[in-house]
Amino acid sequence: MTELHRVPAETLRQQLRSIFVAWGMSEDLIEPTVDVMAETDLRGIDSHGIGMMPLYAELRSQGRITMQPDIKVVRETPVTALIDGGNSLGHGPSTIAMKLAIKKAKAAGLAAVTVRRSRHYGAAGAYALMAAREGLIGLASTNAGSKAIVPTRAKEPVFGTNPIAFAAPAKNNKPFVIDMATSTVAVGKVKLAVYNDKPLPDGWVVDPNGAGVGNAADAFDGFGRLAEGYGVTPLGGLASLSSHKGYGLAGMVEILCSMLPGAPFIGAMDDKSKHHTGHFFLVIDPSAFRDEGEFEGEVDDMINHLRGLAPADPNLPVLVPGDPEDLAYADRMENGVPVPEMLMQAMAGVCRDANVEFLLRG
Amino acid sequence: MTELHRVPAETLRQQLRSIFVAWGMSEDLIEPTVDVMAETDLRGIDSHGIGMMPLYAELRSQGRITMQPDIKVVRETPVTALIDGGNSLGHGPSTIAMKLAIKKAKAAGLAAVTVRRSRHYGAAGAYALMAAREGLIGLASTNAGSKAIVPTRAKEPVFGTNPIAFAAPAKNNKPFVIDMATSTVAVGKVKLAVYNDKPLPDGWVVDPNGAGVGNAADAFDGFGRLAEGYGVTPLGGLASLSSHKGYGLAGMVEILCSMLPGAPFIGAMDDKSKHHTGHFFLVIDPSAFRDEGEFEGEVDDMINHLRGLAPADPNLPVLVPGDPEDLAYADRMENGVPVPEMLMQAMAGVCRDANVEFLLRG
Numbered sequence: 001m002t003e004l005h006r007v008p009a010e011t012l013r014q015q016l017r018s019i020f021v022a023w024g025m026s027e028d029l030i031e032p033t034v035d036v037m038a039e040t041d042l043r044g045i046d047s048h049g050i051g052m053m054p055l056y057a058e059l060r061s062q063g064r065i066t067m068q069p070d071i072k073v074v075r076e077t078p079v080t081a082l083i084d085g086g087n088s089l090g091h092g093p094s095t096i097a098m099k100l101a102i103k104k105a106k107a108a109g110l111a112a113v114t115v116r117r118s119r120h121y122g123a124a125g126a127y128a129l130m131a132a133r134e135g136l137i138g139l140a141s142t143n144a145g146s147k148a149i150v151p152t153r154a155k156e157p158v159f160g161t162n163p164i165a166f167a168a169p170a171k172n173n174k175p176f177v178i179d180m181a182t183s184t185v186a187v188g189k190v191k192l193a194v195y196n197d198k199p200l201p202d203g204w205v206v207d208p209n210g211a212g213v214g215n216a217a218d219a220f221d222g223f224g225r226l227a228e229g230y231g232v233t234p235l236g237g238l239a240s241l242s243s244h245k246g247y248g249l250a251g252m253v254e255i256l257c258s259m260l261p262g263a264p265f266i267g268a269m270d271d272k273s274k275h276h277t278g279h280f281f282l283v284i285d286p287s288a289f290r291d292e293g294e295f296e297g298e299v300d301d302m303i304n305h306l307r308g309l310a311p312a313d314p315n316l317p318v319l320v321p322g323d324p325e326d327l328a329y330a331d332r333m334e335n336g337v338p339v340p341e342m343l344m345q346a347m348a349g350v351c352r353d354a355n356v357e358f359l360l361r362g
Numbered sequence: 363m364t365e366l367h368r369v370p371a372e373t374l375r376q377q378l379r380s381i382f383v384a385w386g387m388s389e390d391l392i393e394p395t396v397d398v399m400a401e402t403d404l405r406g407i408d409s410h411g412i413g414m415m416p417l418y419a420e421l422r423s424q425g426r427i428t429m430q431p432d433i434k435v436v437r438e439t440p441v442t443a444l445i446d447g448g449n450s451l452g453h454g455p456s457t458i459a460m461k462l463a464i465k466k467a468k469a470a471g472l473a474a475v476t477v478r479r480s481r482h483y484g485a486a487g488a489y490a491l492m493a494a495r496e497g498l499i500g501l502a503s504t505n506a507g508s509k510a511i512v513p514t515r516a517k518e519p520v521f522g523t524n525p526i527a528f529a530a531p532a533k534n535n536k537p538f539v540i541d542m543a544t545s546t547v548a549v550g551k552v553k554l555a556v557y558n559d560k561p562l563p564d565g566w567v568v569d570p571n572g573a574g575v576g577n578a579a580d581a582f583d584g585f586g587r588l589a590e591g592y593g594v595t596p597l598g599g600l601a602s603l604s605s606h607k608g609y610g611l612a613g614m615v616e617i618l619c620s621m622l623p624g625a626p627f628i629g630a631m632d633d634k635s636k637h638h639t640g641h642f643f644l645v646i647d648p649s650a651f652r653d654e655g656e657f658e659g660e661v662d663d664m665i666n667h668l669r670g671l672a673p674a675d676p677n678l679p680v681l682v683p684g685d686p687e688d689l690a691y692a693d694r695m696e697n698g699v700p701v702p703e704m705l706m707q708a709m710a711g712v713c714r715d716a717n718v719e720f721l722l723r724g
C-alpha cells in the first residue's frame with residue numbers, strides 16, 4: 001500500500017482555496033467549489049475530491065475550463081430552469097443550479113434544473129445531499145466526458161460512467177443517500193486492482209473485442225487511464241446478471257444530462273476535448289404529498305429496519321445506503337483526510353505551478 | 363416447452379373486458395385497465411399482463427381489491443398530486459395519475475403524481491410510455507407487495523422487486539424505454555429455470571442464510587412462488603459486482619412509492635394481506651428546456667448510434683432499450699399473443715367462476 005498522510009479538513013480547504021484564488025477563479029465560485037470538494041473527501045469519495053485537482057489543473061492549462069465564467073439562466077419557468085455553465089468547472093454552476101431547484105421546489109413542491117456547458121462537478125451525491133439537508137428529496141445526475149461503459153453485447157465504450165445520486169431526509173437518522181456510477185465499478189476500482197496486483201472479477205472490464213478481462217494491467221495504458229478500446233461493464237456486469245439494466249440506466253442518465261439540457265453525447269464524439277458536461281437536478285418537497293414529519297418518520301422506520309437486519313456474515317453488518325460515507329466522514333473529521341503519497345507529489349506540483357504555498361504536508 | 367396458443371389482441375381484449383364487466387368493475391376503469399394489460403402482453407412482458415388475471419381473481423375473492431373504488435385526488439398543487447386509489451386494482455388509478463401528470467407537465471413543464479391505497483398496476487413501462495407518446499419524458503415506479511429483494515449482506519428479503527420505468531420520445535425512432543425490476547432478475551425468470559431444469563447462475567437467488575442457490579427447484583415452494591425465506595439479489599447480483607447499487611435503487615423506489623405517497627413498507631410487515639401499493643409518476647416536458655424538436659432529434663441520434671454499434675458476437679446485435687418489446691409488439695400484433703397451456707386452463711377457470719364465455723381458445 002502507498003503511504004497515506006492525514007490532512008485536516010481545514011488545511012485541505014485552505015489549500016484548495018489558495019489554488020483557486022491563484023487560478024483567478026471568480027470570488028463567488030470559490031467557496032461553493034471548496035465546499036463540494038472538501039465534503040466529498042470527508043465522505044470518503046477519494047476519486048472525486050482533491051484527487052481531481054491535477055486533472056483540473058491540466059484542463060485549465062489547456063484552456064478547457066474558464067475561471068471567470070459567465071454562468072446564466074437561459075430558460076426558466078416557476079418549476080424548471082436551464083443554466084449555461086459558461087464553460088466553468090462544474091461545482092460552481094451545479095451549486096447554483098441545485099440551490100435554484102431547492103428554492104423553486106420549496107415554493108412549488110417540485111423543480112428540475114439542468115445545466116449545459118459545464119465540466120466535472122465532483123461527486124453527484126454532494127448535490128443530492130444539499131436538498132436532503134433542507135428537508136427535500138434530491139436527485140442529481142451528470143453525463144461524463146470519457147467513454148467508459150460498453151453497452152451489453154457491444155465491443156466499444158459509449159457512455160461515461162453516468163452517475164445517479166439520490167438523497168432523502170430522515171427524522172433522526174442521517175439522510176438515505178445513494179451515489180453510484182451506472183457502471184459495475186468505477187474506473188478507479190480497476191486501477192486499485194492494478195496497484196494491488198489482484199485479478200479482476202469476471203464482469204468488471206471488457207477488451208476491444210467485448211471479451212472479459214482478468215488481468216487488470218492489460219486494461220490500463222500506463223498513465224492510470226483505461227487502455228484504448230477497453231471499457232467497464234454496465235451495472236449487472238454480465239448479460240446473465242442483467243447488465244442490460246445498467247446499460248438502460250446509463251442511457252437514461254445520458255438523456256437527462258445530455259439531450260435535455262443540450263450537452264453533447266460523448267459516445268458519438270471523436271474528439272473528447274470538444275465535449276462539455278451536462279447535469280440534471282430534481283428536487284421534490286415531501287410536504288406537497290404528506291403532512292409535516294410523516295415522510296421523514298417513515299424513512300427513519302425503513303432505515304432502522306434495514307440497520308436491524310441480521311447479516312449473512314456476522315463480520316459484515318448490513319449497511320444502509322449512505323452509511324459508508326457517514327462512517328468515513330466521522331473518521332476523517334477527527335483524523336484528517338488520507339492523501340496518498342503519489343497525490344501529495346502531484347498536489348505539490350499543482351501548487352508550484354500556481355505559485356502558492358504547499359500546505360498539505362502540514 | 364409448454365404448448366403455446368396464439369391469441370389475437372382483440373380476443374384478449376374482449377376476454378379481459380368481459381371478465382371485468384362480470385366482476386362489476388366501474389365502467390370508466392375497464393378500458394384503461396384493458397389497454398394497459400393488452401399492451402403489456404403485446405410488448406412481450408408476459409409476467410405482467412393477462413398472466414396476472416388468476417392472481418387478480420384471487421385478490422378479488424379475498425376482498426383485497428375493490429371493483430367500484432372511490433378514486434380521488436386528496437392533495438394537489440399545479441405540479442403535484444396525491445391520489446387515493448380506493449383499494450382499486452392499480453391500472454385504473456395509475457392511468458388517472460399518469461394522465462394528470464401529463465396534463466400538469468404540459469402546462470407547467472414538470473409534474474409528479476403519487477398514488478397510495480392501490481394494488482398491482484401491471485408493467486411500469488406502460489405508464490412511462492403514455493408520457494413519451496405525448497412528446498414528454500415519463501418515469502414510473504411502484505413498490506411491490508411481496509418481499510423479494512435481499513439487501514446486500516443480509517439474509518432475508520426486504521423489498522419487492524421495485525421496478526423503475528423510464529421513457530423518452532425520439533424524432534423518428536420509437537421511444538427509448540427501460541422497464542426494469544431493481545432485482546437482478548424477476549422471480550418469473552427463476553421459475554423458467556425450474557421449468558427447464560436449468561441451474562441458476564451465481565448471483566440470482568439467495569437462501570435463508572444469504573448463500574447463493576444453484577438449484578432452482580430449491581428456491582420454489584411448489585406453487586410457483588419463492589420458498590419461505592428465499593429471495594432474489596439486488597441488481598449487480600454479487601457484492602463483488604456492486605449489488606449494493608441495486609439495493610440502493612430498490613430503496614430509492616421504496617422511498618418514492620411508499621414513504622412519499624404514504625403506502626406501507628412491505629419489509630417491516632408480517633401480514634402482507636394488509637399491504638397496499640404505492641406508485642410514483644414523474645413527467646418532464648423537454649420543451650421547457652429545449653427548442654421544438656431539438657431534444658427528440660438528439661435522442662434519435664443516440665439511438666441510431668447505439669443501433670449501429672458492432673456487436674461482440676455477430677449473432678447477437680446490440681439492442682437499444684425498448685427494442686425487445688418493440689420486436690415482440692410487431693410479432694404479436696401479426697401473430698397473436700402466446701398463451702401457455704397452463705395459463706389457458708387457469709383463465710378457463712377464471713371465466714367459469716365469473717360466469718363469462720371463455721374466448722381465448724378461439
